[in-house]
Amino acid sequence: MSVFLFSFNGIMPLILLVVLGFAVKHFGYLDQASIDKTTNFLFKVAFPISLFNSITSIEISEYFNPKLFIFAIGTILLIVVLLMLILPRFVKGNQQRGAMIQGIYRGNYLLLGYPLAQNLFGDAGVGPTAMLLPLVIFTYNVLAVFVLEYYGGEEAKADYLRVIVGVIKNPLIIGAVVGAVFSLLRLELPLFLSRTVSDVAKIANPFALILLGGQFNWRRLGDKFHLVVWATALREALIPLLTTVAAILLGFRGPELGALFILFASPTAVTSFIMAKTMNSDGDLASQIVLSTTLVSGFSLFVGVYILRAFALI
Numbered sequence: 678m679s680v681f682l683f684s685f686n687g688i689m690p691l692i693l694l695v696v697l698g699f700a701v702k703h704f705g706y707l708d709q710a711s712i713d714k715t716t717n718f719l720f721k722v723a724f725p726i727s728l729f730n731s732i733t734s735i736e737i738s739e740y741f742n743p744k745l746f747i748f749a750i751g752t753i754l755l756i757v758v759l760l761m762l763i764l765p766r767f768v769k770g771n772q773q774r775g776a777m778i779q780g781i782y783r784g785n786y787l788l789l790g791y792p793l794a795q796n797l798f799g800d801a802g803v804g805p806t807a808m809l810l811p812l813v814i815f816t817y818n819v820l821a822v823f824v825l826e827y828y829g830g831e832e833a834k835a836d837y838l839r840v841i842v843g844v845i846k847n848p849l850i851i852g853a854v855v856g857a858v859f860s861l862l863r864l865e866l867p868l869f870l871s872r873t874v875s876d877v878a879k880i881a882n883p884f885a886l887i888l889l890g891g892q893f894n895w896r897r898l899g900d901k902f903h904l905v906v907w908a909t910a911l912r913e914a915l916i917p918l919l920t921t922v923a924a925i926l927l928g929f930r931g932p933e934l935g936a937l938f939i940l941f942a943s944p945t946a947v948t949s950f951i952m953a954k955t956m957n958s959d960g961d962l963a964s965q966i967v968l969s970t971t972l973v974s975g976f977s978l979f980v981g982v983y984i985l986r987a988f989a990l991i
Contacts, residue, residue: 688975694883695968698890707891716888720955723881724948725852730878731787732811732856741808745933749809749940750816752920756782757820773904775828776959780908780966783817784943788882793939798932805936815853822847825956885947892964901962909969913977917942935991942981944970
């Protein structure tokens with residue numbers, strides 16, 4: 678029951694912020710021009726600062742486990758490669774391909790990973806999640822920029838130099854790289870600047886969720902509904918099942934297995950909606966995937982943790 682309550686308490690505030698965004702748009706306090714401008718601000722300013730703040734707050738080397746790192750990052754890469762090979766056979770719209778691939782592989786580990794691990798294992802058991810967090814954030818963002826640049830038009834781009842330049846110039850990548858440098862070199866910002874960074878970082882996810890609600894429109898979903906269903910099923914059922922079974926077979930147990938399950942079962946990151954909207958992808962589809970996986974994850978996280986605990990695996 679405690680796991681269910683935590684899942685409910687962790688997911689419900691996200692949903693309420695989306696509802697708030699829908700309400701303020703419905704009553705005319707938020708228009709499309711405001712959504713577009715604020716989305717641009719989040720993409721270029723707030724989220725890069727949030728990534729920097731998150732990465733610098735965690736000691737990367739303290740809990741480093743090569744086996745856990747290789748499995749987590751290698752599996753994320755494998756998922757993206759398989760999606761890029763298989764998805765184009767079933768999804769014709771190029772911009773929809775990018776939005777779907779990002780929505781399927783990219784979980785909200787930044788927002789839910791550490792708190793959920795702390796609830797399950799206590800302060801002594803959050804090490805594996807803390808180790809994975811900055812590495813996963815960086816990998817997620819590099820892959821997101823690559824995928825969205827590659828599928829950023831009517832035809833898939835084979836101009837890899839342009840894609841690489843896009844990755845290097847992306848604000849989220851810059852924020853993650855600078856954060857990693859500060860963390861590895863153990864550099865610290867002056868207190869006044871650190872507090873400013875922390876305050877800006879706090880607004881990124883809430884604002885993004887409000888904009889997500891403001892962007893929400895059932896009529897725009899139309900013939901994309903089946904894509905949302907498939908993305909949600911893959912993100913919240915098939916991928917957690919296959920990756921968790923593979924992790925068990927490879928000998929992961931306890932907090933390490935818990936960290937991996939949370940990584941692959943968490944709902945789609947709200948950042949994916951912001952990136953899709955600002956990088957010539959299908960922002961409407963991305964927003965529906967975020968909302969759908971967030972709703973379903975409250976149930977899937979509870980069921981997954983319950984089963985793993987029942988078999989004494991975590």
